[in-house]
Amino acid sequence: GEVLDVAIATGRETAKGDMDAMEAIGTLEARRQWYERWVTRLMPSLVASGAVLSLWVNVIYSRWFTGRKNDRDDLCRWQLPMWVTYLFMVCASAVVLQVGPLAGLLPRWEPALVLAANGLVLLVTLYWLQGAAVANFYFLRLRVGPVTKMVGIGFQAVLMVRPVTSVMYAAAGMADAWFDLRRLDAPTDDDNGVER
Numbered sequence: 001g002e003v004l005d006v007a008i009a010t011g012r013e014t015a016k017g018d019m020d021a022m023e024a025i026g027t028l029e030a031r032r033q034w035y036e037r038w039v040t041r042l043m044p045s046l047v048a049s050g051a052v053l054s055l056w057v058n059v060i061y062s063r064w065f066t067g068r069k070n071d072r073d074d075l076c077r078w079q080l081p082m083w084v085t086y087l088f089m090v091c092a093s094a095v096v097l098q099v100g101p102l103a104g105l106l107p108r109w110e111p112a113l114v115l116a117a118n119g120l121v122l123l124v125t126l127y128w129l130q131g132a133a134v135a136n137f138y139f140l141r142l143r144v145g146p147v148t149k150m151v152g153i154g155f156q157a158v159l160m161v162r163p164v165t166s167v168m169y170a171a172a173g174m175a176d177a178w179f180d181l182r183r184l185d186a187p188t189d190d191d192n193g194v195e196r
Contacts, residue, residue, distance in 0.1 A: 080177060088174075091120045094116035
């Protein structure tokens with residue numbers, strides 16, 4: 001509640017004269033109880049997602065100092081198993097059947113909706129990480145200098161924190177789960193007995 005109070009007060013100060021911003025603040029005030037209720041219900045997955053992201057950042061920082069031991073230790077090759085995709089589909093279907101366009105087919109059951117919504121939040125976070133691995137799988141293999149790589153990584157950081165562009169990482173992670181964008185399972189020259 002206090003966070004919403006601060007957001008509304010700050011929004012009013014910065015949105016003077018901007019009708020679109022004032023309308024957004026009005027919507028936020030009108031749906032205040034809904035936001036409070038759902039943030040509380042989604043707290044388990046939000047905490048778990050925060051823990052996963054913190055762990056991922058710590059692993060990345062530690063790899064800068066220790067280096068990786070072999071190709072299997074490369075975070076750019078990390079991917080979720082296929083059963084996670086099926087779990088995502090189950091959670092998405094449960095949410096659509098509870099509150100989506102197909103909501104009238106089954107009676108609404110709040111525990112199922114809350115569980116499915118928590119599952120979606122955590123799974124989208126995991127797919128976002130897989131999308132970041134996909135982007136860096138290709139980016140870090142470009143033949144560019146260290147300054148260009150640093151600029152590229154900084155640009156990625158900007159894209160990651162902006163909600164509109166951050167969605168691209170989750171979409172890339174889901175696409176990789178279905179279409180194997182990195183071709184990680186494709187045989188390499190070493191697998192075929194060909195010397196490099």
